[in-house]
Amino acid sequence: MANEKRKKLTPVQQEYHLFEKARETKRPVVKNCFRAFLVGGFICMVGQAISYFYMYFFDFTEQTVGNPTVATMVFISMILTGFGVYDRIAQFAGAGSAVPVTGFGNAVISAAIEHRTEGFVLGVGSNMFKLAGSVILFGTFAAFVVALVKTIATQWGGL
């Protein structure tokens, strides 16, 4: 908790805070990072293999191979989520499985599965992008900001 916030607490609350801090289980940060690195790297390796596959057997260049590769990776992670495999991977890897684009497929399908009981329209339909919606929104917004900065830099900055 931030220091300024802690000063506003009553003495009892502060005491509880210290009590809780001494007893909470420590997060194994280094171990989590290592696992995320390994599994995230493995997912990227699979992606690289898929993009080489598309380049070798179809007429895709390094410039154009990104789209089919991303689509395939998302599709695979969606299938794995449906079979319940991706959840286990995510439990082990944490951010390593959430940060790559496969995490997006997982976010969409897991929300769909979760709200299946509420019906197809109001359940699945309206909740499917509950998690992935923020990815789309902030992805688009970030792209817009970056494009704006680039435009300003190239138009007036003379870069």
Add this chain to the structure above:
Amino acid sequence: MNMRKWLLIALAIVMVMGGCAKEKGVKQQSMQGTNLIRTNTDGTAKRASIDQRPAERAVAYVRSRDDIKDAVAVNTRKKLLVAYQIKHMDRFYRKQIEKEIHDHLKRLFPDYQIISSSDLKIFWKTKELVDNLENKKWDETKTNKQIQKIKRLSEDSA
């Protein structure tokens, strides 16, 4: 838990070993006879029916650069196709390197239409073309057609 730990350690070792291994250049020496299909490492078709000296010069120039891993080239009477691979860490300067090489080749061969690319797919395709020139004795029209195809591929954008 113990099993998992071992798996992790094994995975780590494999990755380190795999990452630090140095690839050996694919070099095969044909023992004898011209009937054997030669896999050449020169980057140009030496025994093609079309004169490949411009391509040889282009490959020599591109390979002499520090930031290039490998290069292949093919030329017909009017066109010169050069494909190369940029070294991994130098890929940050990819656009700049591409421009430098293209401009330099233009100055070296003012009479040719230059097609140059650092794309891996173009590299593979050009290598295939070199092999075809060498072993299947492709003629000018066929080569030109293939170069046109590769050019169109290289102009594709995402």
